[in-house]
Amino acid sequence: xxxxxxxxxxxxxxxxxxxxxxxxxxxxxxxxxxxxxxxxxxxxxxxxxxxxxxxxxxxxxxxxxxxxxxxxxxxxxxxxxxxxxxxxxxxxxxxxxxxxxxxxxxxxxxxxxxxxxxxxxxxxxxxxxxxxxxxxxxxxxxxxxxxxxxxxxxxxxxxxxxxxxxxxxxxxxxxxxxxxxxxxxxxxxxxxxxxxxxxxxxxxxxxxxxxxxxxxxxxxxxxxxxxxxxxxxxxxxxxxxxxxxx
Numbered sequence: 001x002x003x004x005x006x007x008x009x010x011x012x013x014x015x016x017x018x019x020x021x022x023x024x025x026x027x028x029x030x031x032x033x034x035x036x037x038x039x040x041x042x043x044x045x046x047x048x049x050x051x052x053x054x055x056x057x058x059x060x061x062x063x064x065x066x067x068x069x070x071x072x073x074x075x076x077x078x079x080x081x082x083x084x085x086x087x088x089x090x091x092x093x094x095x096x097x098x099x100x101x102x103x104x105x106x107x108x109x110x111x112x113x114x115x116x117x118x119x120x121x122x123x124x125x126x127x128x129x130x131x132x133x134x135x136x137x138x139x140x141x142x143x144x145x146x147x148x149x150x151x152x153x154x155x156x157x158x159x160x161x162x163x164x165x166x167x168x169x170x171x172x173x174x175x176x177x178x179x180x181x182x183x184x185x186x187x188x189x190x191x192x193x194x195x196x197x198x199x200x201x202x203x204x205x206x207x208x209x210x211x212x213x214x215x216x217x218x219x220x221x222x223x224x225x226x227x228x229x230x231x232x233x234x235x236x237x238x239x240x241x242x243x244x245x246x
Contacts, residue, residue, distance in 0.1 A: 009086070009137070010084035012089070017048070020093055020142060020214045025052055027215070028218075028221075035061075037049055039064070042062065061083050070123050074123070080131075087131035089132070089137050089140060089225045091221060092124055099113075118163050133178050138182070138227075139171065140225060142187070143184045145187065185220050186236045187217050190214055216237060
């Protein structure tokens, strides 16, 4: 995988401690980007950063961040620019799915999903725009199959992903003529620690080869960020039998 335009560019990845986020850190580092790892688990981020720096000729910055905290997100972006002199890309990947059915959903779970999947994306995007405008870079949003089609299993999670898509495309309309690229990458099930409301992760539910691997999503993210004169507006990566469910 060679995306030479990313060499030496600074990219922030939220939710970088596992799954798609961790795989994206590796994919971007392999492309030569300087990667900022953001998540709540500082110790895990340090381990991933050490692995990346040992494997690839690039730099990392570990920035423990709770994306639901407005000040913490602003500090993350400021630290990136201070360390690398720019912000070229933001990967809005942090997200979670709690509960399932609306009737029985706990109000705290509802509020937490909104805070991470909606508020966190807004805070990071708002803080990043001035710097990405200056660098001519990209805003990348990790959406979901659930943001395209009804998801009876977890309507609230689905609604947050519909919001992410609507927000991202509307931001593209607002800042596209300023040279900022905007992309939404929509996976279906990814074999990672993420999962449904029943507590079983997709890594536990699916065998290798049954659904998408995090590395496949990460490669699509790196591809999107590497585009210099255009934007891949939306990339859907669904398992091949997904539509058989309908």
